[in-house]
Amino acid sequence: xxxxxxxxxxxxxxxxxxxxxxxxxxxxxxxxxxxxxxxxxxxxxxxxxxxxxxxxxxxxxxxxxxxxxxxxxxxxxxxxxxxxxxxxxxxxxxxxxxxxxxxxxxxxxxxxxxxxxxxxxxxxxxxxxxxxxxxxxxxxxxxxxxxxxxxxxxxxxxxxxxxxxx
Numbered sequence: 001x002x003x004x005x006x007x008x009x010x011x012x013x014x015x016x017x018x019x020x021x022x023x024x025x026x027x028x029x030x031x032x033x034x035x036x037x038x039x040x041x042x043x044x045x046x047x048x049x050x051x052x053x054x055x056x057x058x059x060x061x062x063x064x065x066x067x068x069x070x071x072x073x074x075x076x077x078x079x080x081x082x083x084x085x086x087x088x089x090x091x092x093x094x095x096x097x098x099x100x101x102x103x104x105x106x107x108x109x110x111x112x113x114x115x116x117x118x119x120x121x122x123x124x125x126x127x128x129x130x131x132x133x134x135x136x137x138x139x140x141x142x143x144x145x146x147x148x149x150x151x152x153x154x155x156x157x158x159x160x161x162x163x164x165x166x
Contacts, residue, residue, distance in 0.1 A: 074114035
């Protein structure tokens with residue numbers, strides 16, 4: 001089917017998403033015709049990247065990361081740690097823990113494909129690289145200078161909400 005055209009271009013709205021084979025026919029005032037053909041891809045969509053913590057739902061430590069997958073060939077990914085105000089280019093297939101602050105992090109990963117289309121995904125990750133110093137106290141009032149505790153002492157180590165007797 002032929003559609004009359006005007007000007008020197010065809011609107012992208014006239015094309016279907018994906019591959020298009022377009023034939024252009026020109027007719028002059030004398031009725032002479034010539035044609036030209038072109039194959040063109042209309043790309044207006046990109047899939048959001050997949051993101052997941054290397055530790056599942058648990059906090060990540062200093063060696064942890066946020067895995068980034070499903071980046072289109074020719075595409076790039078970036079990340080934002082400040083509510084999408086600033087973006088930093090990502091490399092490889094993961095965001096290392098070293099890029100995150102200690103504690104709660106709200107991370108947005110954005111993919112931009114070769115055509116410039118963008119899609120993003122967010123993930124909340126807790127980075128926990130610090131351990132509380134255990135508190136150790138003698139249970140029988142031992143001599144601090146010599147560390148004498150007597151027979152069968154009980155020492156409590158307080159590690160978070162867990163108590164161990166040794």
